[in-house]
Amino acid sequence: MGTREKVEAVLTRARRRTAGLTDCLDDSDLVAQHSPLMSPLVWDLAHIGNQEELWLVRDVGGREPVRSDIDELYDAFKHSRRSRPSLPLLNPAEARHYVRAVRDKAWDVLDSSTFRGRPLEEHGFAFGMIAQHEQQHAETMLATHQLRSGAPVLTAEPAPRVGVPVTEKEIIIPAGTFTMGASDDPWALDNERPAHSVYVPSFEIDAVPVTNGRYLEFMDDGGYCRPELWSERGWAHRCEAALEAPQFWESDGRGAWWRRVFGVPEPLHPQEPVVHVCFFEAEAFARWDGKRLPTEAEWEKAARWDPTTGRSRRFPWGDSDPDDSSANLGQRFLGPAVVGAYPSGASPLGVHQLVGDVWEWTSSPFEPYPGFTAFPYREYSEVFYGGDYRVLRGGSFGTDPVACRGTFRNWDHPIRRQIFSGFRCARDISGDER
Ligand code: AVJ
Ligand code: FE
Numbered sequence: 001m002g003t004r005e006k007v008e009a010v011l012t013r014a015r016r017r018t019a020g021l022t023d024c025l026d027d028s029d030l031v032a033q034h035s036p037l038m039s040p041l042v043w044d045l046a047h048i049g050n051q052e053e054l055w056l057v058r059d060v061g062g063r064e065p066v067r068s069d070i071d072e073l074y075d076a077f078k079h080s081r082r083s084r085p086s087l088p089l090l091n092p093a094e095a096r097h098y099v100r101a102v103r104d105k106a107w108d109v110l111d112s113s114t115f116r117g118r119p120l121e122e123h124g125f126a127f128g129m130i131a132q133h134e135q136q137h138a139e140t141m142l143a144t145h146q147l148r149s150g151a152p153v154l155t156a157e158p159a160p161r162v163g164v165p166v167t168e169k170e171i172i173i174p175a176g177t178f179t180m181g182a183s184d185d186p187w188a189l190d191n192e193r194p195a196h197s198v199y200v201p202s203f204e205i206d207a208v209p210v211t212n213g214r215y216l217e218f219m220d221d222g223g224y225c226r227p228e229l230w231s232e233r234g235w236a237h238r239c240e241a242a243l244e245a246p247q248f249w250e251s252d253g254r255g256a257w258w259r260r261v262f263g264v265p266e267p268l269h270p271q272e273p274v275v276h277v278c279f280f281e282a283e284a285f286a287r288w289d290g291k292r293l294p295t296e297a298e299w300e301k302a303a304r305w306d307p308t309t310g311r312s313r314r315f316p317w318g319d320s321d322p323d324d325s326s327a328n329l330g331q332r333f334l335g336p337a338v339v340g341a342y343p344s345g346a347s348p349l350g351v352h353q354l355v356g357d358v359w360e361w362t363s364s365p366f367e368p369y370p371g372f373t374a375f376p377y378r379e380y381s382e383v384f385y386g387g388d389y390r391v392l393r394g395g396s397f398g399t400d401p402v403a404c405r406g407t408f409r410n411w412d413h414p415i416r417r418q419i420f421s422g423f424r425c426a427r428d429i430s431g432d433e434r
Pocket of ligand 1: 133136137140380409410411412
């Protein structure tokens with residue numbers, strides 16, 4: 001597929017997803033705030049259009065503004081999510097009209113000679129970035145749907161419930177340098193750049209993400225009541241927020257648990273990766289299991305390093321884009337698949353489901369790679385470096401393939417768990433296991 005066809009495909013797919021997540025609700029649901037952690041959906045909708053107008057239509061295309069009066073309202077740095085419902089926002093009909101008008105101009109930019117024939121790095125990137133931006137908000141909007149109460153509106157076929165047995169529970173990744181990050185991937189964002197060599201000592205990583213079944217064992221063993229398993233900050237948060245199970249889990253008070261998935265109560269599948277846990281819960285589980293969380297470099301080496309060639313792949317299975325058989329991505333299902341469901345997506349050393357299903361917490365704070373330069377704006381990544389964030393890797397069932405690759409970096413505060421977050425554990429290995 002040529003760049004132009006690819007741009008058309010990813011932008012069209014993003015807009016179809018945005019429409020699917022907003023057209024299913026009436027106006028009162030679109031302007032309501034379903035959680036103080038989230039924007040009203042009508043804010044996300046117009047913000048998607050506003051970024052497209054700022055970055056693509058005005059900056060790259062050099063076109064006249066569609067609306068020059070609303071930039072401030074949709075600037076994520078000017079208003080907290082909590083405060084957005086009280087702003088004089090575009091109403092749903094106006095927001096839909098706005099995003100359509102911006103997209104018409106974006107197509108016109110794509111058609112114009114200022115794009116055709118120019119190298120991808122100059123202008124193609126802006127289209128890729130806009131598609132990734134819209135899809136990242138589509139995942140955020142999906143998380144808002146999960147927080148919303150009221151009659152369910154989203155449906156999908158169930159995620160795969162059968163997996164191959166994964167007999168080797170932990171995989172040894174031998175010591176050595178590997179190439180982390182991307183310099184050649186045309187749509188890699190600034191925080192993924194540049195590619196650089198990193199030495200990683202040998203370590204062991206779980207072959208699959210931590211499942212509901214294993215997480216229940218941790219709970220049944222008093223995991224939420226044993227401060228020695230938690231970091232000091234983690235325990236303080238556990239007490240203050242009264243954590244006693246992953247978010248959206250419900251119980252009868254007599255030991256039976258189920259979870260509410262987009263408004264529908266569902267049995268807990270013991271073989272599905274646990275989802276909606278915060279970094280501190282992941283850390284406590286890992287300590288209970290005699291392990292730790294992987295660093296970001298360890299995660300990426302497990303996902304990309306090819307032991308035969310020594311090269312880093314784009315994805316665990318190779319360099320080809322994800323398809324339906326390699327990973328659970330793209331909101332095709334409304335939850336994670338059981339472990340072992342994607343054997344053809346495993347890494348050469350046998351690590352499964354690194355990509356898709358659930359975002360995986362790593363122990364690493366969000367920091368720039370050596371040689372980082374902000375592009376196109378400081379506000380995309382740079383202003384978050386050094387903040388109270390941990391990196392998450394691999395994408396979830398809610399992530400579109402355009403915003404997911406072996407180098408893709410997500411980040412959030414360690415207390416957050418309304419995102420589709422899970423984890424896997426790692427550990428150091430002793431000399432005789434090497
Ligand atoms: C990379 C997911 C942390 O949602 O705050 C959206 C993506 N940046 N609009 C976020 C993003 C600007 C970002 N995350
Ligand atoms: Fe945004």
